Amino acid sequence: MTSDDHDHQHCLEMFQKLSEFIDGELDHVSCDEIERHADNCIACFTCLETLRRTVAICKNVKDQPVPQEFSRKLKEIIQNIPKTSLP
Ligand SMILES: [Zn+2]
Secondary structure (H helix, E strand, C coil), rough: CCCCCCCCHHHHHHHHHHHHHCCCCCCCHHHHHHHHHHHHCCHHHHHHHHHHHHHHHHHHHHCCCHHHHHHHHHHHHHCCHHHHHCC
C-alpha cells in the first residue's frame, strides 16, 4: 500500500475535525474515517497516538477541553514529518 499521492493538506483538514473527536462530538462515521486514514498515513497515525495520549492525560488531570495549543502542536507534527518517511 502506498501513499504517493498523499496530500497532507487533507491531513490538516482532518485534524481540524479531531478537536471535535476529542470532545466526543464527532459521529462514529467520521471517527472511523479518521482511524482508517491513520492506518495508511504515518503522519496521522503519529498524531492520533499523540492525541490519544494527550487526551488521556488531560482527562485525568482536569475535566476540561484540550487546550488550543495542542491542535497547533498536531500541525507541527504533520509538518515536521518529511514525505520521504512515508511508506
Ligand atoms: Zn494523513
